[in-house]
Amino acid sequence: MNVLKVAICGGGRTGHLNAILFKQLPNVQVSMLTGNLEIIERHARQTPMRALLPDGSTLEARLDRVTTDARTAVEDADIVIITVPAHARPQTLQAIAPHLSASKPVYIGAIPGFCGFDWLAEAALPDRPNLVIWGMKDVPHTAFELAPGRSIKMGGGKSKLYVATHARESQASRRQLQEMLTRLYGPCVTMLENYLEITLTPGNPIMHSSVIYGLIGPYGQWHRKIFPQPMCWWTECPELGAYFLERMDQESQELCTVISQRLGIDLSSVKSLKQEIVDAYGEQIRDQSSMLAILRTNQAYNDILAPMVPAADNRAGYVIERESRAFNEDVAYGLVLLVEMARRFDLKVPYIEEVLHWSVGYMQGLRDSALDYFPSHWPRPATAAA
Numbered sequence: 001m002n003v004l005k006v007a008i009c010g011g012g013r014t015g016h017l018n019a020i021l022f023k024q025l026p027n028v029q030v031s032m033l034t035g036n037l038e039i040i041e042r043h044a045r046q047t048p049m050r051a052l053l054p055d056g057s058t059l060e061a062r063l064d065r066v067t068t069d070a071r072t073a074v075e076d077a078d079i080v081i082i083t084v085p086a087h088a089r090p091q092t093l094q095a096i097a098p099h100l101s102a103s104k105p106v107y108i109g110a111i112p113g114f115c116g117f118d119w120l121a122e123a124a125l126p127d128r129p130n131l132v133i134w135g136m137k138d139v140p141h142t143a144f145e146l147a148p149g150r151s152i153k154m155g156g157g158k159s160k161l162y163v164a165t166h167a168r169e170s171q172a173s174r175r176q177l178q179e180m181l182t183r184l185y186g187p188c189v190t191m192l193e194n195y196l197e198i199t200l201t202p203g204n205p206i207m208h209s210s211v212i213y214g215l216i217g218p219y220g221q222w223h224r225k226i227f228p229q230p231m232c233w234w235t236e237c238p239e240l241g242a243y244f245l246e247r248m249d250q251e252s253q254e255l256c257t258v259i260s261q262r263l264g265i266d267l268s269s270v271k272s273l274k275q276e277i278v279d280a281y282g283e284q285i286r287d288q289s290s291m292l293a294i295l296r297t298n299q300a301y302n303d304i305l306a307p308m309v310p311a312a313d314n315r316a317g318y319v320i321e322r323e324s325r326a327f328n329e330d331v332a333y334g335l336v337l338l339v340e341m342a343r344r345f346d347l348k349v350p351y352i353e354e355v356l357h358w359s360v361g362y363m364q365g366l367r368d369s370a371l372d373y374f375p376s377h378w379p380r381p382a383t384a385a386a
């Protein structure tokens, strides 16, 4: 069996867990590109990385290379997996672009692939026909409690892993990618027909922003107030947040319907968020009667804290963190994209827009966003637009 060279970009929770899982396989070399010197030091001291599995067992691994140097991490890679959050991807792609092989196909993908990774990679890696762009709809397993370079806890796994490629990729490249990912993840890898099936799947962008809006937006009970203690995202989800989420979920479905009809593509795999959650967690949800009940009674969501920081000026209590990923990733790279896609089809998405505009104000403006790479010609193909 030929050696498969995998480069993982990002030494966070998802990066650690995937790296350790891959190193259990024969003939798989794994390098990790990280900015975290602690991981590099641990690797140099031969400390094994450990994954703690839900059944109490442990997997150990020693990666082949752990480095801050983009060239060392990716120069001979067959497959590159970006695991940094969406707002950090442009910088990562910029760092690795000059060092990717030009003499063989290199499969470059993001896990998770949301926020239009296909468009970003196309824009960031122009004139590189040997690169095959792909994304996975979701993380294969949740990963939490990272001790960098030492251990990571594995949470629940997905029974199926959905993968899409950029529309430009050939059937042969898609088959090759599926083979590669099946080698890494097993026979659960399923290819989607269209990358939009990933981009339009509702998830964190509408979930996090609606709950925050319901808590501290203009009509929220915590508007301009300080929380006495940290709150749980879901078990303490406000009614107003669940209301906005349900509305935004409907608007996201309408967007999907319009795109499917106008572009003549099958997006039937994109379910509503409610359905996604029920399908993913099933019996772990005690009450499936409404969005609010689903969020509050899903045992898998217990104890997950909302992103909060101590209030400024020595005041007792907490406020929602402006610099959190719920804004920098989910709003700037998720909601912004949905609103722009709707605008291109003259579709009104007033709830999503309301939450987006308030969130951008709370963030004190957008520094960067998915609009930096969303193709100006979309939904027309590039050639027709030229």
Ligand SMILES: NC(=O)c1ccc[n+]([C@@H]2O[C@H](COP(=O)([O-])OP(=O)(O)OC[C@H]3O[C@@H](n4cnc5c(N)ncnc54)[C@H](OP(=O)(O)O)[C@@H]3O)[C@@H](O)[C@H]2O)c1
Residues within 6 Å of the ligand: 010, 011, 012, 013, 014, 015, 033, 034, 035, 036, 083, 084, 085, 086, 087, 088, 111, 112, 139, 141, 142, 143, 144, 146, 204, 329
């Ligand atoms: N963990 C999960 O269970 C889970 C579940 C669902 C979705 N996701 C998604 O998976 C992606 C990765 O999540 P994660 O939980 O693995 O994240 P994480 O533990 O925070 O790791 C992300 C890594 O990205 C790198 N990075 C570079 N610039 C960054 C920036 N500006 N902000 C934060 N990180 C930056 C860092 O790597 P270095 O330390 O190497 O510099 C960091 O360790 C995100 O899109 C997240 O929404 C994760």
